[in-house]
Amino acid sequence: MTGLLYKDFYILWHAYKKNLVLVALLYGAMAVAMDMGFMLFMLCWVMGFYVIGSISIDNASKWDLYAACLPVSRGQVVGAKFLLTALALLAGCVYGGLVSCLLWLVNGTPLGESFVSIGVVAAICLAYFGVTLTLSYQFGVEKARTTMLLLVAGLAMLLFAGFKTGLLNSHALVQIDADPLAWGLGLGAVCAAVYLICWAVSAAIYRKKEL
Numbered sequence: 001m002t003g004l005l006y007k008d009f010y011i012l013w014h015a016y017k018k019n020l021v022l023v024a025l026l027y028g029a030m031a032v033a034m035d036m037g038f039m040l041f042m043l044c045w046v047m048g049f050y051v052i053g054s055i056s057i058d059n060a061s062k063w064d065l066y067a068a069c070l071p072v073s074r075g076q077v078v079g080a081k082f083l084l085t086a087l088a089l090l091a092g093c094v095y096g097g098l099v100s101c102l103l104w105l106v107n108g109t110p111l112g113e114s115f116v117s118i119g120v121v122a123a124i125c126l127a128y129f130g131v132t133l134t135l136s137y138q139f140g141v142e143k144a145r146t147t148m149l150l151l152v153a154g155l156a157m158l159l160f161a162g163f164k165t166g167l168l169n170s171h172a173l174v175q176i177d178a179d180p181l182a183w184g185l186g187l188g189a190v191c192a193a194v195y196l197i198c199w200a201v202s203a204a205i206y207r208k209k210e211l
Contacts (some may be wrong), residue, residue: 053141075207
């Protein structure tokens with residue numbers, strides 16, 4: 001599986017290195033100069049989408065046919081994608097942590113608050129890209145991206161309608177604000193479970209896939 005990780009890493013680095021460096025510098029500068037804390041989280045999303053893009057590259061190069069000749073199982077091929085996604089999100093978290101330190105030094109933004117926020121967003125990204133990978137193996141990358149955008153938009157509309165109609169109130173938000181670390185750890189556990197389930201489902205889908 002290590003070789004599969006190296007393969008994806010070198011392909012993605014060759015394809016996106018200039019974009020990645022530019023985005024990292026731009027987001028970091030905007031976060032510090034304009035005190036835009038939400039920029040700390042953006043690289044996690046970007047890194048996740050890079051890995052999803054590697055599936056499109058594999059499809060275009062007929063990688064699946066070549067991988068079938070290698071001494072690796074189909075489960076390992078899928079596992080490498082999920083492991084790479086987790087590592088990419090971890091790299092995004094490290095970047096966010098470094099920028100958080102700059103924000104603390106320059107603007108006095110509390111480090112604890114930034115770290116918890118980064119962790120929560122990373123957990124959500126973990127679940128999001130886990131589902132996206134599963135849909136990509138089942139329906140293809142483009143359909144998976146469209147489906148996820150529709151799902152996110154639908155969820156946002158439901159939440160908005162819930163608060164607007166009073167079905168949802170601010171009590172839950174107050175509880176979260178009272179103990180953000182506990183809620184963050186709980187959310188992380190749920191998202192990690194979703195990710196592992198998606199991993200298993202994706203492996204099952206890929207094993208049955210006709211090359």
